[in-house]
Amino acid sequence: MFRITDATDLAAGADGVSSRRARSDENFVVSADASQLERSEATAWASHSLYLADAGLAATLQSLRYPLIVKPSRGLLSRGVQKVSDAPSMRRAVRSLAQDGLAEHGILIETYVDGPELDANFVLRDGRVLFLEVTDNMPCLGDASTAALTDNFMETVQISSSALPRPEKDTIRASLLDSLLRLGFRSGVFHVEARMAHSAMHYRPHPSGVVDLAPRAAPLASPPPDVFLIEVNAREPGTAGTWATLYTYGVDLGSLQVLRALGDQEGERFAALTTPFAFPEDAVVGGGGGAQYWTAHCIVPIHRDDLYIPGNFVARVCAALPDVAPYVSRAELYAPAGTRVSPTAGSGWMAYFLLFSRESREHLLLMYQRVTEVSRRVLDEASGYCDARVTLTEARSSL
Template structure:
């Protein structure tokens, strides 16, 4: 591969060992350099057939060496010569002007740097599946992105351009190509001192990274996409929880209608609220026998057609399924939801005879324990007690004796006025398994590991909680056990009638060959059991609960970033009956095990860290920074590994240690490592240990507390 020359310089040949493989790239071609009064910066470009779906064009712009204005800069050694004061211009060229015309904005030109742009061109005509597709696929890209231009509107038709060296022969033809691009990325400038070989290596790595992210992910649908409208029953409580839903709907071209109570924050017809939803339908959401009819009335009274209805609120799953059934809208059977929301009925899917029971009060518990028939309930300690209706591990207790059983049953039956289910404690690694199904077919699935929590400890009491502390992706379980989990849980879902949609299932692997163990350097992780303790029987996947929805907004974060799959988008497409786009938008990244050693489709190992409230009281921000931001400022070494951090509290908020029987969280942070799972865990543990939130106790005696104090 040869590069062009600077004015007055010789061409520098590049060794073949540094050239692109002919199977993945075409050679770089130098644009003609012009000695005109406008004094363009030297331009190079390269056309790369990235994969079947896309071609890309890398444009490399070198520092100007010509004098046209009176701006003075210092030029270091490198591609543009030696140190010294040099007068340069803010460049004007057909390429620059094309960027301006498409609304890319003034590029961040650096007179002393090498600017790199990538033009993305789909290879076939089609209709836009998602307008922010490029942003989604390039999230957490290893090279800094200065700007991303995505001119395509959702559902619009795009006409493909197939560039070649025969057609792109001048800067004017390159500029024309820019105006027909589906997307353009400007990368952070390289130092002017970069060598030609290093520049070439940079482009090779950049190209491979783009291939792994775009290779199996269509941006366009081959057939026209109809615009549809979906209704969300129960808008999210705030923009933090709802933002991922509203942004996905907008990018998909789905018109979103919110059905909720009077006074909801999205009700007012402000310009900001209109950015998130098309309309707000005020509806009495009292959970009584008439709520289904009231929701139906709101939908049929709306003057525009609604093609799907969904909810992210667990206590409305059955009601929304009944609404969908009455209006003949896409949804799973009502009976499937009735089983999933009842923890006793879902437990009976994998019933353990004599070890599962349901009681509504202490009197029923006493009668249950007094029964002497052959099939009577027989406790096998430890056991689990939880409300038949509930979420977020609230009021879930592990018990080891009759007095604890009574205490736990009292706590569970008091929650939501529901009965309590008593079931075996399944000893083994806990996992979250997420599915996107279409007619029973798995379009995408992933397994995340949930490390032991307080109640898993051998010293846990009835008051210990199952509130999660972290989540690690991808799973470290052996491949055969991951297959067992996926197949077992898919069969349960389909058997209940859940054939299309997004499902968040919690389970444990009994008789696993792996266990959580602390290594010599204090890191706790899933590792192979000692040979003597490997179970003789085959591993089994035991269902804990089914959530017929995407994982919660914070648990969806690691999946979206690690795999590039947006569960909220998939959930809405399933609700709208848009099966073609559901299939197109559930492709993970194309990284393979040999690339990153972290699991097929994952761009890195990630660790989601939950930060529990360290004390009860009033939140303060003495530094005026949020706790997540303060941590990143205080520990820049950790900030480089933090993908994102979300604070739940603002100054003045009052917090308790527990909310509804589960730990109160004040923040979550996602950290990542491309080096190893162990590094991701170590970073996560350090983040949890050093996170500080100031809480002023109710006694008005200020107490600066941190998660470290409670560890």
């Protein structure tokens, strides 16, 4: 059991900002710990290993508006992130985190924002934005209005560049830059996760069967679009995300992070390496911003217990999808070949594919669907599950 303590008294005011800027090591602690980060945003309550039933918390708990997100204060791969609809499910979620060993550093309870999720990759120098990439995180199981407590928030596919309208991208840029500066960060590479509340866009099914962002039938009257910060990572995105940015924009976030670590961010080399491809800002193909095409970062989950990872997994998937294979720019295993893996706390990844298209986002998403289906069946077949069926007719069906 846990007690939720009100963290609004730790919201970053002028004194808080100046103290964080004075000690850069504390900035990294704040960005690594979700509870400290969101205290600076004055939006969340952190828990410490006491009791949810504490009488002093009654007013705070009763004031919370459901649905809420319950998650580990320090997380990895969205493990343990749960959406709860009422007080009993909130308590069950807290207990499950403790049972799964995910509550060591505390538990965070925050407002669930029903809006498009996004990643924003910033490169800063002296508080100025040298490069910004915004990607769309497509909906996951936990986003569904009918989601159960067991439905997780593990990422599925990310598309760059974002389909959000230009005014909302400008809001993302200004709002998240302000958050970074208030945390004391002025130079470096930052991977920021957020949601766009009250967006003019929402996810809906298309006639082809894919789900993607589309304009709302009627714009929301109020309030205006706003950014809800989820977390700040004082680093480049993960392996696949770093490759995706390099292939899409020609900007190597990993190399920039190394230069920053070497103290070279003031030189011309650092600035030069933040320059994307010379495609027009308003180009249709790729969504603009220097992108040469649309990219999908497709995550292959560990979808069941005791999956065997074949060493030729990528080759088998590509062989089953000869019309998709030419659009695979990169693919790698996360799990060692020849091992057996199971989900941890209900989630886990075993590989990724980077797909590209100069045709459309819809083309990307159709290919993603087929890669996901075939990946699952290849894994099931390799693992000896009797329900695995991978037929060439099914796998090679045309787009």
